[in-house]
Amino acid sequence: MQLTDKHREYWSKNLRITAVLLAIWFLVTFVLGYFARELSFNFFGWPFSFYMGAQGSLIIYVIMIWFYARYMNKLDNEYGVNEGDE
Amino acid sequence: MGAGSSQKAFTSQLKRVYTFYTGGFVAFVVLLAIAEKMGLPRNWIGYVFLAATVLLYAGIGVMSRTSDASEYYVAGRRVPAVFNGMATGADWMSAASFIGMAGTLYLSGYSGLAFIMGWTGGYVLVALLLAPYLRKFGQFTIPDFLGARYGGNAARFVGVLIAILCSFVYVVAQIYGVGLITARLTGLSFEVGVFVGLAGILVCSFLGGMKAVTWTQVAQYIILIVAYLIPVVWLSVKHTGIPVPQLVYGSVLEKVTAREEQLLKDPKELEVRKIFADRAAAAEGRLKGLPGSYASTKADLQKALDDAKTANAPADQVAAAQKALDGYPKDAAAAKAAWTKDAAVKARSGPPLRHGEAFPAKDEKARDIARKNFLALIFCLMVGTAALPHILMRYYTTPSVKEARNSVFWSLFFIFLLYFTAPALAVLAKFDVLTTLVGSEFAKLPAWVASWSKVDPSLLSVVDVNKDGIVQLAEIAIGGDIIVLATPEIAGLPYVISGLVAAGGLAAALSTADGLLLTIANALSHDLYYKMINPNASTATRIGVSKALLLVVALLAAYVASLKVADILFLVSAAFSLAAAGFFPALVLGIFWKRTTGIAAVLGMIAGTVVTFYYMATTQPWLRGVFGVTSPVADNTWWDILPISAGLFGVPLGFIIIIVVSLITKAPSKDVQDLVEHVRYPNIVGDTMNTQGK
Numbered sequence: 001m002q003l004t005d006k007h008r009e010y011w012s013k014n015l016r017i018t019a020v021l022l023a024i025w026f027l028v029t030f031v032l033g034y035f036a037r038e039l040s041f042n043f044f045g046w047p048f049s050f051y052m053g054a055q056g057s058l059i060i061y062v063i064m065i066w067f068y069a070r071y072m073n074k075l076d077n078e079y080g081v082n083e084g085d086e
Numbered sequence: 087m088g089a090g091s092s093q094k095a096f097t098s099q100l101k102r103v104y105t106f107y108t109g110g111f112v113a114f115v116v117l118l119a120i121a122e123k124m125g126l127p128r129n130w131i132g133y134v135f136l137a138a139t140v141l142l143y144a145g146i147g148v149m150s151r152t153s154d155a156s157e158y159y160v161a162g163r164r165v166p167a168v169f170n171g172m173a174t175g176a177d178w179m180s181a182a183s184f185i186g187m188a189g190t191l192y193l194s195g196y197s198g199l200a201f202i203m204g205w206t207g208g209y210v211l212v213a214l215l216l217a218p219y220l221r222k223f224g225q226f227t228i229p230d231f232l233g234a235r236y237g238g239n240a241a242r243f244v245g246v247l248i249a250i251l252c253s254f255v256y257v258v259a260q261i262y263g264v265g266l267i268t269a270r271l272t273g274l275s276f277e278v279g280v281f282v283g284l285a286g287i288l289v290c291s292f293l294g295g296m297k298a299v300t301w302t303q304v305a306q307y308i309i310l311i312v313a314y315l316i317p318v319v320w321l322s323v324k325h326t327g328i329p330v331p332q333l334v335y336g337s338v339l340e341k342v343t344a345r346e347e348q349l350l351k352d353p354k355e356l357e358v359r360k361i362f363a364d365r366a367a368a369a370e371g372r373l374k375g376l377p378g379s380y381a382s383t384k385a386d387l388q389k390a391l392d393d394a395k396t397a398n399a400p401a402d403q404v405a406a407a408q409k410a411l412d413g414y415p416k417d418a419a420a421a422k423a424a425w426t427k428d429a430a431v432k433a434r435s436g437p438p439l440r441h442g443e444a445f446p447a448k449d450e451k452a453r454d455i456a457r458k459n460f461l462a463l464i465f466c467l468m469v470g471t472a473a474l475p476h477i478l479m480r481y482y483t484t485p486s487v488k489e490a491r492n493s494v495f496w497s498l499f500f501i502f503l504l505y506f507t508a509p510a511l512a513v514l515a516k517f518d519v520l521t522t523l524v525g526s527e528f529a530k531l532p533a534w535v536a537s538w539s540k541v542d543p544s545l546l547s548v549v550d551v552n553k554d555g556i557v558q559l560a561e562i563a564i565g566g567d568i569i570v571l572a573t574p575e576i577a578g579l580p581y582v583i584s585g586l587v588a589a590g591g592l593a594a595a596l597s598t599a600d601g602l603l604l605t606i607a608n609a610l611s612h613d614l615y616y617k618m619i620n621p622n623a624s625t626a627t628r629i630g631v632s633k634a635l636l637l638v639v640a641l642l643a644a645y646v647a648s649l650k651v652a653d654i655l656f657l658v659s660a661a662f663s664l665a666a667a668g669f670f671p672a673l674v675l676g677i678f679w680k681r682t683t684g685i686a687a688v689l690g691m692i693a694g695t696v697v698t699f700y701y702m703a704t705t706q707p708w709l710r711g712v713f714g715v716t717s718p719v720a721d722n723t724w725w726d727i728l729p730i731s732a733g734l735f736g737v738p739l740g741f742i743i744i745i746v747v748s749l750i751t752k753a754p755s756k757d758v759q760d761l762v763e764h765v766r767y768p769n770i771v772g773d774t775m776n777t778q779g780k
Contacts, residue, residue: 003763003773011766012297018214029203029468033461036196036444037453045336047442053199054509055332058206062498065213069491072218076488081767083486 010079013083017071021064093485097166108308114138117580128704129579132272135585139309139592146302150294156291157627158632159226159608163778165300165483171304171496174480176310176597178205178501180256181263182658183760184594186309188504190567191512195441197456199509200463206498206505207464208471213494216472217481219677219765221490226482227605227671229613234777235676236684237758239618244691247667249609251473251614251695252661253602254643256474259658260599261287261647267591270571277648283596284644291600292633299600300483306593307500313590314504314570318511321577325517331510339442339513345520346440349559358551358560363435369428372421380418387411438559441516455726462731469737470662473669474610476601515569518576523548524559531557534575538568546572603643607636626671652780659730660702667694667736671744679745680762683754686747694740701732 032039036049043051076082118131152158165173183205191198209749223231228249233242264283269276290302322331325338349355372379389405394398415421439446445456451535471477480497484490513763523535528550538546545565548557574583611632616623671694672687703709706721707727715722727734753759 004772007767007770014766021210021214025207029207029464030461031201033464034457036457036460040442040444042340043336045338045340047444049197049444050196050339050442051336053196053203055506057203058502058506059206060500061210064210065495065498068213069488069495072491074486076768079375081769083488083765083769 006079007081010075010081013075014072017068021068024060024064028052028060032057093164093166096164097169100166102168104304104308107305108312110491111309111312115582115586119580122580122582123620125496129273131582131585132588135589136272136282136592137588140289142305143302143596144284144289146305147290147293147298150298150301152294152297153400153626153629155628157297158629159482159612160479161297161300161483163224163483164485167484167489167492168496169302169304170480170493171451171498171500172301172307174220174477174493174497175301175500175504176307176593177480177601178477178497178598179310179504179594180260180598181267181591181595182259183261183504183508183569184314184591185570188508188511188515189315189569191509192516192569193564193566195446196437196444197460198512200460201467202509204464204467206501208468209498210555211468211472212477212481213491213498213546215519215580215674215677216478217490217494218487218768220478221481221484221487222765223459223761224482226479226612227608228478228673229609230617232672232687233613233617234761235752235758236672236682236687240688241672241684241691242613242617244688245669246609246613248664248691248695250606252474252665252668253476253605253609254639255657255664256476257599257602257606257639257643257659258646259642260595260602261644262650263595264592265647267588267595268470270588276650278642280648283592284640286596287599287603288593288637288640290596292636293626293630294605295632296479296483299597301595302600306597308776310593310597311500311503311589313586313593314507314631317573317577317579317583317587318507318514320579320583321514321573322510323516324577325514332506334509335550338517342441342513342517342520345517346438349520349524350437352558354552354554354556355558355560358558359435359437361551362431362560366429366432366435369425373425373429374762376422377418380421383421384414386410388413392505407609423587434560434563441513458726459728459731462727462734465737466663466666466731466733467659469666469670470664470733473665473673474662475665475669476605478596478673479605479608480601482522512569515573515576519562520559523562524557525558528555528557532576534572537575538572540673603636603640606639607632610635610639614711636758656706656708656730660706660732663702663731663736665696666733667698667740670737670763671740675741675748677762677765680749680759681748681753682744683748683751685751686744688741689747691742692742694736697739698732698736701727701735702729705729705732 032049032052038052039049039052042048046054060081073082118126118134118433122131154162154617156162187198187201190201212266220228220231223234225231229245230241232245233239235241246294261280261283264286265276265280268274268279268283274282279699291299291423318331319329322334327332328332341620364525372383375382387407387410391404391411394404394407397439415424445460447453481490481493484493523532526532528548531548535546535548539548545568547563549561550557552558553562571584571587574587611628613633616628620627668691672682675682676687701722701724703713704715704717705719709715709729724735760775761777764770764773764777767773
């Protein structure tokens with residue numbers, strides 16, 4: 001199997017988006033979680049940290065996965081590594 | 087793979103079938119509701135729900151019977167993203183999610199959110215690091231990938247062991263849940279319930295393997311989500327007038343917080359808690375005085391009775407003294423047990439927790455420990471999610487890499503629907519308890535309190551401790567499971583909805599058990615038998631072996647569940663830590679780092695699992711008993727981490743060992759490196775490698 005520069009570029013773009021999204025994941029989960037006591041100001045009735053734990057972070061996770069799927073599916077087409085069907 | 091158009095036709099046919107099915111199910115519930123109005127007795131509603139849903143699953147199971155390997159192991163690889171998402175949702179959400187989670191949130195407030203975040207955020211890791219690559223690889227099981235990537239049977243064999251370890255622990259808990267719900271729904275005994283439930287599990291998976299499990303799981307998801315949402319929406323309308331509880335419970339939480347502050351200072355609450363504290367202290371005193379205190383306490387009671395008699399006290403006083411003496415433990419051992427139980431009421435003498443407060447504890451140091459454990463638990467649950475074979479295996483069933491990516495999105499979306507509702511339910515239920523139940527008169531308790539405390543006092547008991555005729559918060563002992571089970575009654579819904587909720591819980595437990603049993607049976611039949619023992623076995627033999635093993639494993643799990651092994655809930659969480667430490671480093675490094683070598687992966691998997699298991703065995707009370715560990719827990723505890731989060735040590739250790747050993751061993755062969763490249767790109771022109779598996 002022969003990889004071209006284009007293939008390598010595809011892979012490094014994939015790595016980049018993966019790293020960015022993982023960083024957001026870490027921030028939302030662990031950094032916000034660490035400062036939960038400090039971040040308990042009122043947010044539409046919820047303490048902010050409670051809202052993030054119960055709903056906000058979940059919404060961000062769902063959006064992140066949706067975005068990644070869309071981004072990568074497009075990238076596949078751009079770099080000609082998409083699957084034949086469709 | 088067939089043409090795209092046939093896949094499209096298949097998808098639209100599926101949509102038709104399941105839309106029709108959902109409509110039929112709703113009509114069925116409405117019909118039952120009408121029957122209830124016309125006087126159908128309650129236990130009949132339970133029977134009808136149990137019989138109808140199990141027969142339905144059986145029907146799907148029979149229609150999906152197959153003896154084709156690809157159909158049996160990966161549902162023919164043509165499950166569309168949306169449907170695979172629903173199936174994964176049902177596969178994922180167990181009895182613990184459906185029944186237990188809202189209860190945990192009710193009881194532990196903010197701390198319970200670790201489960202909400204942990205069990206959803208893990209899908210980010212699945213989406214970014216595993217699902218698309220595993221789908222490209224193809225084949226049937228997770229050990230398949232380990233075997234191919236790490237060149238040989240050692241990695242495959244270790245993978246089989248870890249897969250069985252974590253899945254078996256998990257499936258026992260599910261069958262336990264099935265037994266409990268069946269017993270509640272029908273009034274049969276728990277042991278009978280376990281085996282009836284087992285039949286329900288087997289009819290889904292036995293004939294059609296992954297194909298049957300997939301299509302029943304989709305059906306089960308629809309039932310469980312409808313059953314979860316209806317009562318919460320109703321409760322929300324009752325308290326806020328708005329049918330979207332997830333949007334509006336912030337205002338209810340504010341009211342709950344205000345009420346909590348009020349109750350924390352309420353003199354009647356303090357009085358009740360003081361009574362509990364005194365009771366516990368007295369019991370502790372007598373416990374310390376054993377064995378001497380046994381005779382002396384008995385003598386005191388005798389004396390009280392004699393005094394009452396000689397003083398010509400009123401008859402009821404004499405009777406009470408007589409009753410106290412009659413109820414006295416028969417011997418010192420019985421007294422010890424009874425007093426230990428009394429001493430445990432100390433837990434009820436503390437102030438109630440504030441629902442919205444993060445890391446509540448008495449001082450800064452304790453708060454730090456609470457925070458550390460909160461984050462550690464999230465970490466283990468997330469990484470464990472991205473390592474449990476029964477979930478990862480589902481992404482083998484989509485038609486393409488693209489669909490696998492989309493499918494992770496749909497999975498989390500469908501899981502999200504339940505998970506972002508559970509905290510709302512907990513807050514609404516708490517509001518109801520704090521405002522309606524607390525402060526009401528014992529003479530006029532709400533109907534649901536009376537009926538549930540009769541069913542099972544461990545779920546709910548309300549006793550007038552300070553004899554003032556008014557319910558105090560401290561007088562209510564509530565078990566977490568009741569929150570979901572009693573919500574229909576709290577919301578004032580007909581009994582049919584209670585039956586629906588139980589059916590939903592059953593669907594959640596059955597669907598998870600199915601996925602797990604299949605994982606275990608496949609690990610044994612496909613990886614151990616076909617790949618390692620008898621590579622020449624025909625397809626028919628392989629599937630036959632798998633079905634036989636499925637039966638054996640299911641019976642074994644049902645047997646273990648019927649023993650009611652202690653601490654089932656701990657075992658479920660343990661499965662996550664074990665899977666996280668065992669699989670995650672080897673899987674991720676295998677895809678993202680070509681240099682990872684086979685021997686390193688094997689050592690890393692073993693080390694991660696062993697350390698995790700060792701930490702649990704030395705710090706978790708039940709396992710300590712099993713292994714006869716006697717050294718103090720404090721000596722074995724590292725960094726104040728609770729045993730439930732043992733994976734916090736196993737995962738990094740796995741990574742370190744794999745990286746270090748890889749660097750000092752010979753780089754993997756060209757073939758293996760090509761495999762890694764092959765997995766990384768959905769499709770490369772000229773790539774002739776085919777790993778799909780037959």
